[in-house]
Amino acid sequence: MVKEKKTQKISRRGFLFGGFRKSEDRESLKGAAKPIAACEADLDTLAQANLAYEKERYEEAAEKYREFVKTEPDNADARKRYGHSLYMSGRYVQARVELNRAMKILGKDNFSSLYLGLCFCRMGRGEKAAEIWKDYFNPSQIEVQREINLQLAMIETDPETDLCECADMVEKALCEAVAAAEKQAG
Secondary structure (H helix, E strand, C coil): CCCCCCCCCCCHHHHHHHCCCCHHHCCCCCCCCCCCCCCHHHHHHHHHHHHHHHCCCHHHHHHHHHHHHHHCCCCHHHHHHHHHHHHHCCCHHHHHHHHHHHHHHHCCCHHHHHHHHHHHHHCCCHHHHHHHHCCCCCCCCHHHHHHHHHHHHHHHHCCCCCHHHHHHHHHHHHHHHHHHHHHHHC
């Protein structure tokens, strides 16, 4: 069965300005791409959410993104940042829900797949993490891809695998990849 990619509803403003994003506004291993509001009424809430997210105040960011996605439920970037903020706050069940919603909007998405798999590991559901991570493919981040493949093999071959340790190892690879990218850029 072939999954159809759901088209994302985007405003003219979002379409126009989305193509001209600064490189730091695009998606990276450190975080999801900066969302763009479709209407001006939501700009303040979104700006507050983005600022909190960038300052790594994830609890505050999650609350602001929650407000924002009520008004723009099809904003996939906001949903990804909301899910990531929830994950970083230790709220894995809610993070799973939001990352699933982002994937329903986008179809296949590496950022959402990565953190959705981490959520399932943290929740003790290795078979679901393996299912999600099988769709993860990111040749531009070899270290992270390699670690996910290794943890995927561990989950599939050993039913006694410590899933929190799997998540810790993937997060460690993420941190190392982010540090290497920052060192190379700086």
